[in-house]
Amino acid sequence: MTTLLIRGAALLGDHVEDLRIRDGIIAARGALSPETDERVIDARGLIGLPGLVDLHTHLREPGGEASETVLTGTRAAAAGGFTTVHAMANTSPVADTAGIVEQVQRLGERHGYATVRPIGAVTLGLAGQQLAEIGAMARSTARVRVFSDDGHCVHDPLLMRRALEYVSTFDGVIAQHAQEPRLTEGAQMNEGVLSGELGLGGWPAVAEEAIIARDVLLAEHVGARLHVCHLSTAGSVDVVRWAKARGISVTAEVTPHHLLLTEELARGYDARFKVNPPLRRDDDVHALRAALADGTIDIIATDHAPHPTEAKECTWAEAAFGMVGLESALSVVQQAVVDTGMLTWGDIARVLSSAPAEIGRVAGYAHPLEIGSPANITLVDPSHAREWSTADLRGRSVNSPYLGRALPGRVVYTVYQGVVTVDDGALVEPEAVVAAHEEAARG
Amino acid sequence: MKHLLSTRDLDRATAIGILDVAEDMAKTADREVRKLPALRGKTVVNLFFEDSTRTRLSFESAAKRLSADVITFSAKGSSVSKGESLKDTAQTLAAMGADAIVVRHHNSGAAHQLAHAGWVDAAIINAGDGTHEHPTQALLDAYTIRDRRFVDSARGRDLSGLRVTIVGDILHSRVARSNVWLLTTLGAEVHLVAPRTLLPHGVEHWPVAVHEHLDDALAAGPDAIMMLRIQSERMREAYFPSTHEFAREWGLTAERLALLGPDTMVMHPGPMNRGLEISSAAADSDRSTVLAQVTNGVSIRMAVLYLLVAGTSGIAESAGGAR
Numbered sequence: 078m079t080t081l082l083i084r085g086a087a088l089l090g091d092h093v094e095d096l097r098i099r100d101g102i103i104a105a106r107g108a109l110s111p112e113t114d115e116r117v118i119d120a121r122g123l124i125g126l127p128g129l130v131d132l133h134t135h136l137r138e139p140g141g142e143a144s145e146t147v148l149t150g151t152r153a154a155a156a157g158g159f160t161t162v163h164a165m166a167n168t169s170p171v172a173d174t175a176g177i178v179e180q181v182q183r184l185g186e187r188h189g190y191a192t193v194r195p196i197g198a199v200t201l202g203l204a205g206q207q208l209a210e211i212g213a214m215a216r217s218t219a220r221v222r223v224f225s226d227d228g229h230c231v232h233d234p235l236l237m238r239r240a241l242e243y244v245s246t247f248d249g250v251i252a253q254h255a256q257e258p259r260l261t262e263g264a265q266m267n268e269g270v271l272s273g274e275l276g277l278g279g280w281p282a283v284a285e286e287a288i289i290a291r292d293v294l295l296a297e298h299v300g301a302r303l304h305v306c307h308l309s310t311a312g313s314v315d316v317v318r319w320a321k322a323r324g325i326s327v328t329a330e331v332t333p334h335h336l337l338l339t340e341e342l343a344r345g346y347d348a349r350f351k352v353n354p355p356l357r358r359d360d361d362v363h364a365l366r367a368a369l370a371d372g373t374i375d376i377i378a379t380d381h382a383p384h385p386t387e388a389k390e391c392t393w394a395e396a397a398f399g400m401v402g403l404e405s406a407l408s409v410v411q412q413a414v415v416d417t418g419m420l421t422w423g424d425i426a427r428v429l430s431s432a433p434a435e436i437g438r439v440a441g442y443a444h445p446l447e448i449g450s451p452a453n454i455t456l457v458d459p460s461h462a463r464e465w466s467t468a469d470l471r472g473r474s475v476n477s478p479y480l481g482r483a484l485p486g487r488v489v490y491t492v493y494q495g496v497v498t499v500d501d502g503a504l505v506e507p508e509a510v511v512a513a514h515e516e517a518a519r520g
Numbered sequence: 521m522k523h524l525l526s527t528r529d530l531d532r533a534t535a536i537g538i539l540d541v542a543e544d545m546a547k548t549a550d551r552e553v554r555k556l557p558a559l560r561g562k563t564v565v566n567l568f569f570e571d572s573t574r575t576r577l578s579f580e581s582a583a584k585r586l587s588a589d590v591i592t593f594s595a596k597g598s599s600v601s602k603g604e605s606l607k608d609t610a611q612t613l614a615a616m617g618a619d620a621i622v623v624r625h626h627n628s629g630a631a632h633q634l635a636h637a638g639w640v641d642a643a644i645i646n647a648g649d650g651t652h653e654h655p656t657q658a659l660l661d662a663y664t665i666r667d668r669r670f671v672d673s674a675r676g677r678d679l680s681g682l683r684v685t686i687v688g689d690i691l692h693s694r695v696a697r698s699n700v701w702l703l704t705t706l707g708a709e710v711h712l713v714a715p716r717t718l719l720p721h722g723v724e725h726w727p728v729a730v731h732e733h734l735d736d737a738l739a740a741g742p743d744a745i746m747m748l749r750i751q752s753e754r755m756r757e758a759y760f761p762s763t764h765e766f767a768r769e770w771g772l773t774a775e776r777l778a779l780l781g782p783d784t785m786v787m788h789p790g791p792m793n794r795g796l797e798i799s800s801a802a803a804d805s806d807r808s809t810v811l812a813q814v815t816n817g818v819s820i821r822m823a824v825l826y827l828l829v830a831g832t833s834g835i836a837e838s839a840g841g842a843r
Contacts, residue, residue, distance in 0.1 A: 265628075273720030274528075276628035276652030276694060281721070345636065346629030390637070391605050392627035394650065 079516070081495065082109060082117045086125035086456055088446050090422025096125070098452040101495035101517055106448050118497075120456050123489055124422050127445035128160025128453025131403065132223065132252070132330060132433040133306060133378035136162070136193070138184065139177070140169025144474045145383040147181060148507065150403070151190035153381070153472035155498040157403040158455035158488040160191050161439055162381075166198040167228045173198035173209035175217035182219040188507060189514045190498050194437055197221040199240050199251060203229050208240060215247035222438040225252035227306055228353075230288060232258050237292060241301035250328075250436060252304040253292055255313070256354065260284035265394055267340040267355045275343060277393060280355045282310040289313050293320035293327050304436055305329040307380050309354040311364035318373045328436050330378040331365050333402055333409035338362075338478060348389045348396030349478050352382075362413075369428060370419040376433040379406045383474030400478050404470055408484040411459060416485060422459075454492040461487035471504055523635040523644040524824055527655045527702035532678060535705055539663050540675055542823035546816070548585070556822075558830045559588035565618040566592040567610065568647075569625040574790060574814070575647050575657075579622045582821035588829070591616070606630060607639050614640040620829045621645070628652035643828040651692045657789055658698035660820040662706055664809050665744050667816065668785055680707035685737050687713040687770060688748030688797050689759075691720050695789045696748060700728055713737045713770065717759040734770050744785040744809075747772050747798045767796050774801035785809050 081098040088094050088106075097105040097115075111117050131154065137145035145153075147164070154162045164181050166172035172181060178195035185193025197214035201207050203226045214221040224244050231237045231253060240251050261284045266272050268279025289305055293316065296303035305317065308329045317329045334352065339359050342350040350356060368374040382399025389396050402409075410429070414420040420428070426445050434442030441451040463469070465479040491499035496513040498505050505513075521529070530538075548556060564583040568576050576592060583590045593613060606625070613621060620643040623631050628650030635644040648654040665682065666674045684703050690696045690712050703710050710728045712719065713736075723730055731737040738745075750770075752763055760766045767773070772786065777799065780786075786798075786807045794800050803810060 268721050270722030270725045273691075273722045273726075274697070276650050276697060279721055346632045347637075387605065390607055392625065392630045392633060394627040394629075 080104070080112060080115045081492070081497070082111055082115050083120050083125065083454065083456070084117055085119060085121035086123045088125040089426050090124045096446065096454070098492065098495050101452050103446065103448055103450050103452050106446070118456070118490060120490070122460070123456040123458055125446060126158065126422065126426050126455045126457060127430040127442060128455055128491065128493060129158045129407070129429045130161040130433040130437070130439060130442055131159050131379050131381070132163045132376060132437055133227070133380045134162040134164055134403065135167065135382045135399070136164040136181070137168065137383060138181065144385050145472055147184035147193060148188045149473040150381070150383070151185060151188055151193060152504055153401070153403040153470070155190040155491045155493065156471040156488065156504055157406050158457065158491050159403060160453040160491065160493045161194060161434065162191055163194045163196050163223055163437055165227050166196050166225060167203055171198050171202050172196065173201050175210065175213040175219070178214050178219040178221050179217050189493070189496065189510045191493060192439070194223070194439060195219050195221055196223045196225050196252065199224045199226045199231050200236065205229060205231060205233055205236065208236070208243060211244055211249065212247060215249060222247070222249050223252050223304070223436070224249055225254065225306065227252065227254045230254050230256040230258060232288070234291060234295070238295050238299060241296055241303065242299045245301040248438065250302045250304045252306050253288065254306050255285045255288035255292065257284040257288050260287070265351070266343045267357050269340065269358065271340055271343065277343065282312050282357070285310055285354055286312040286316055289316045293317070293325050296327060297323065297325045302326045307332050307335065307354055307378070308365070308374060309335050309357050309361065311361045314364050314368040314373055318368070321373065328375040329373070330376045331369060331374050332380045333377060333406045333413070334400060334478060335365055336362060336369070336413040337409050342478070346393045348391065348393050349400065349476055349480070351393060351396050351398055352400050353398035366414050366417070366419055369414060375428065376436065377406070377410055377428050378433065379403050383472055384476045385474065389476050400476055401470060401472055401474055403472065405465060405477060405479050405484065407457060407488060408486045409479065411486040412484060452492055452495040454490070455488060456490040458487045458489050459485065461485065463487070522828070524655055524828065525631050525635055525644065525646045526653045527658050527698045527705070528653070530702065530705060532705050535659070535662070535702060536676060536678060538659055538820070538823050538827065539666060541827060542663055542816070542819040543675055545822040545826070546819040549819070555585055555587055557587050558826050559583065559586040562588045562619040562829050563617050564588045564590050564825060564829065565613045565621045566590065567613060567621050567623045568593065569595040569630070570648070571596065572624055572648065575624060578814070578817045579647060579821050582818050582825055585818070586822055586825055588825070591618070606633065607637070610634050610640050614642055618642045620825060622647045624648045626650055645824060645828065648694055650694065652694050653698045654694040655698050655702070656817070656820055656824060657695050658702040659824070660813055660817040661699055661746065661787060661789070662702055663816045663820055664787065664813050665785065668809060668812070669743065678706040679703060682743040683709045683711065683740065684744045684746060685711040685713060685740070685742035686746045686748065687734060687737070687772070689718045689750050689754060690714045690723070690748070691718045693748050699746065700726060704728070711737050711740060711742065715760055715770065718754070734776065738776060738779055741781060742784055744787055745772065745780070746787040749789065749791065749793060750797045752796070763796055771796060772798045772802045774799050777802045777805060780807065787813060789813065
């Protein structure tokens with residue numbers, strides 16, 4: 078029986094305690110002494126967090142293997158301290174059948190870097206015309222609970238109403254990409270003074286806010302659960318705050334990049350900064366941070382969106398929307414809301430682990446770092462500082478908006494189901510991860 | 521300055537310097553031998569991803585009068601229509617030894633990317649990018665206004681005290697944007713006129729006066745009125761209900777022409793939609809500067825090519841600009 082002892086980490090950034098991991102479970106907690114043959118990780122000076130849970134990840138497999146695969150994406154996830162990712166449905170073919178979601182889930186299990194929870198499409202082929210086989214995906218071995226047409230808005234109000242009602246039959250949630258399509262035709266960046274000056278098509282805040290307003294009212298009317306993806310404007314915050322005060326069952330997410338970056342970055346027409354929803358104004362960034370701190374926004378999700386180089390080395394209008402974000406998420410969040418004193422590490426454990434797990438109905442994250450919980454653990458060195466570079470990216474794509482930017486913090490260890498996947502800052506190789514899981518299974 | 525990407529980047533002294541060099545270039549047109557040897561041995565590439573016969577011919581003519589070798593590359597029917605990227609096309613042309621690349625592209629920021637992405641070394645001249653900027657058009661417009669108003673005493677002057685009114689589809693117009701920045705830098709008072717649907721979001725933060733009705737703007741007594749080409753497909757995109765209504769509300773009709781002061785210039789970057797934004801009476805009147813703009817366009821483009829390509833110095837140094 079091999080066990081692992083993590084010594085001296087400040088758990089949830091708070092009190093220093095040791096953790097013993099046995100059989101993939103946190104077996105003991107407190108002041109612990111090493112046992113014979115036990116591996117000991119010296120975690121003094123590190124923050125102990127539960128393994129992070131991303132509710133919004135594009136793994137691109139099947140169909141987009143040139144930019145990411147389940148293996149490369151979950152390696153990037155592990156490097157960023159994530160132990161569960163939710164794989165968005167906009168693959169090719171679309172994840173709108175039980176067969177596809179089961180395949181994606183199995184690939185995650187085979188590689189062993191993180192739990193991969195497939196997200197099912199709301200509508201067949203993401204076409205917004207008819208419902209996908211939601212029941213079949215929910216009852217499949219993948220047990221899908223989150224449904225989203227992300228990349229597209231479920232804009233037909235009747236279809237959205239039906240979808241909300243139907244997924245609630247299976248304890249599911251609709252994760253809505255809130256974007257009124259007619260108001261965003263040709264949209265390239267946030268609509269404002271800068272878009273007018275740069276001659277880039279505007280993506281007005283109202284196109285997001287109007288859909289969120291409609292959807293929270295629909296969710297109230299039918300008594301269903303709604304999740305708002307990548308909320309990006311101060312106005313959206315107001316709408317969600319109002320809905321929550323009214324008792325509507327709505328949750329909201331914000332991305333790390335919307336907590337740190339602004340539309341000013343579009344000035345150089347560098348398409349690495351092109352993302353959907355677009356980077357907004359400084360006022361929006363501050364409203365989003367405040368909303369995360371006061372609980373109006375429930376979670377942070379990466380919207381990790383890998384793209385091949387050629388999809389970004391072109392004119393802004395031709396470039397793909399999206400940026401990679403798994404590896405950098407925790408550092409960006411530290412800079413935006415921890416180092417600014419708005420959130421504690423305990424809050425981070427909530428918004429990046431237990432709360433997204435609750436929304437996605439992922440088991441094992443409700444009692445972070447408690448005895449009896451699965452050993453999904455991330456150890457962070459918050460004092461580390463570095464200039465972000467492609468060497469820090471572990472997925473297949475390099476479309477990061479942070480390249481050349483100074484970011485704090487570093488994930489030093491990631492433990493997934495008791496298996497170390499990031500060891501002293503280095504990703505463990507795939508064969509070793511698989512072997513460690515097999516050994517653990519033999520007991 | 522190595523490139524000409526935007527008039528927003530030009531300071532007053534640099535802009536006046538370009539206009540003055542253009543004046544010198546214009547004088548050479550009266551000589552028996554029009555050709556200057558300034559760019560002998562240099563290669564200027566015209567890279568046109570978007571059709572524009574008049575701008576392309578103007579740049580070709582300017583480069584040839586300066587004795588440059590000229591290569592023109594039009595996207596239609598070329599490798600670009602087969603999916604080649606801006607980067608690959610530009611690098612291919614640079615590998616052929618381009619000293620300057622004149623680029624016209626349907627997407628905003630294309631010239632900026634060529635200049636700053638590190639793909640090519642050549643001087644980049646923006647000949648119109650999407651709905652962003654068209655700096656040589658603004659320069660030739662400023663030149664035309666200055667020349668027409670001050671004639672022999674134009675050299676060295678800016679446009680202080682002049683009121684220029686730009687009318688029409690401001691939202692989609694790179695000509696309007698370049699003119700707003702350049703004309704205000706040169707001290708002119710710029711007025712914009714358009715229905716609210718065709719004004720950019722945030723225009724209230726621009727250094728201009730905005731009118732929604734053309735008659736209000738005319739009452740302010742412009743020294744020059746610049747009519748922009750309106751594309752009739754905007755009607756289908758619900759920017760305005762009909763071309764008839766647009767012509768009636770925002771067109772320079774014969775009736776409105778009669779209201780203009782005796783010295784007010786009527787300008788148009790071309791090509792004109794007669795009967796839509798401009799009546800034939802206005803286009804053909806002796807106030808019209810339309811053909812002078814075409815002629816001046818060659819002089820301006822000669823000046824820009826000369827300042828960017830001849831020798832090693834850029835625009836600011838040669839023209840005595842401050843930056």
